[in-house]
Amino acid sequence: MNQADITIVGGGLAGMVAAIALARGGRHIAFVAPPAARSDGRTTALMDQSIRLLGRLGLWDKIAPATAALSTMQIIDGTHRLLRAPTVAFHAAEIGLDAFGYNMPNKALLAVLGDAVATEGNIRVIEASAVAIDIRDDGVTVTLDNGEMLQSSFVVGADGRNSMVREAAGISVRTWSYPQSAMVLNFAHSLPHQNISTEFHTESGPFTQVPLPGDRSSLVWVQKPTEAADRAASTPEVLSVQVEERMQSLLGKVTVEDGVQVWPLSGMTASRFGKGRAALIGEAAHVFPPIGAQGLNLSLRDIMALTDILCDRPQQAISATAGDQFDRKRRTDIISRTASVDVLNRSLLSDFLPVQVLRAAGLHVLASLPPLRGIVMREGIEPGRGLGFIPSMLMEKLRRKAS
Numbered sequence: 001m002n003q004a005d006i007t008i009v010g011g012g013l014a015g016m017v018a019a020i021a022l023a024r025g026g027r028h029i030a031f032v033a034p035p036a037a038r039s040d041g042r043t044t045a046l047m048d049q050s051i052r053l054l055g056r057l058g059l060w061d062k063i064a065p066a067t068a069a070l071s072t073m074q075i076i077d078g079t080h081r082l083l084r085a086p087t088v089a090f091h092a093a094e095i096g097l098d099a100f101g102y103n104m105p106n107k108a109l110l111a112v113l114g115d116a117v118a119t120e121g122n123i124r125v126i127e128a129s130a131v132a133i134d135i136r137d138d139g140v141t142v143t144l145d146n147g148e149m150l151q152s153s154f155v156v157g158a159d160g161r162n163s164m165v166r167e168a169a170g171i172s173v174r175t176w177s178y179p180q181s182a183m184v185l186n187f188a189h190s191l192p193h194q195n196i197s198t199e200f201h202t203e204s205g206p207f208t209q210v211p212l213p214g215d216r217s218s219l220v221w222v223q224k225p226t227e228a229a230d231r232a233a234s235t236p237e238v239l240s241v242q243v244e245e246r247m248q249s250l251l252g253k254v255t256v257e258d259g260v261q262v263w264p265l266s267g268m269t270a271s272r273f274g275k276g277r278a279a280l281i282g283e284a285a286h287v288f289p290p291i292g293a294q295g296l297n298l299s300l301r302d303i304m305a306l307t308d309i310l311c312d313r314p315q316q317a318i319s320a321t322a323g324d325q326f327d328r329k330r331r332t333d334i335i336s337r338t339a340s341v342d343v344l345n346r347s348l349l350s351d352f353l354p355v356q357v358l359r360a361a362g363l364h365v366l367a368s369l370p371p372l373r374g375i376v377m378r379e380g381i382e383p384g385r386g387l388g389f390i391p392s393m394l395m396e397k398l399r400r401k402a403s
Contacts, residue, residue, distance in 0.1 A: 004030035010158030014282030023122035025311025066108035069099035133168035163284035190252030274323035
């Protein structure tokens, strides 16, 4: 029976980053994942906190050439309702950053992470699938479809929304669905994006353009399922015109590229995010709509918290309650982010006038109060950062009044 400190089940983006972070934290990792396709045409926007993690792991310089900076994020009310919100622009320079984050093709990110996993001495890559997982007080046994059995002190479930690790740990989930689908695509445009990401709020959901290198952008267009299916079945020329019209021609002529995908929107959250000798990260723990660039950024915060717990003293044995520690550490962030994304999405769908008033008023306040906008921006890229800035902001105001 093969031994490791930690077994990671699942080979996606979250699983690979977790393997690298925990291995470089001094733990011996068994990384269990069947061979994965590297043809993912989607993109990922990572915020400043996530970029700093990749920098600490020595990965950012290899990824950076394939990315585009997100220096400005603007929200435009694209609804046709009587009560419309003002346009709000958030500039990274307002909080002392060159960029809120960077957008990158998943293919480039997967390539860099794959190379790092393959060359990391503390990681043993096992191209197999788990068929049974036994989580006990004294350790974890993972049985693979090749007949091999792995013994470790801890198991990390990075195996998606149908997680075997979650099931083995006896952790239940709450699921929900939305009357929406997300169309995901990349497109070229005739005018430069100037590193500006624009999110149009529409009656069917957000329409979010995010810069890519050159005169290209990625798009997540949340819409009614029937409309998404019809548009996906149309010709690239027709879809290009529709995207340009929805963009209000802000980027000039649009040319939609091959690889349009449509995904039904749903949500899921686990009742616990860790238990005993197991922890859940990524979509094994939480799933929600692609709004506000929260998905992988939330997963990387999972990994940062897990690394703090499991690698604080890598020469010592892993505690039998490390999963419970992880659950306590991650609960507030995950629940609050899931709830905020859900409320924002449902507010766009609601025709209830008071809901529209609240949404418009909130955006108006952000547009007119720079200090509050700064707090929201800091909190958006790193939980606690915005709230932690309030005392220093108040002290600065008192200092100015006294002088």
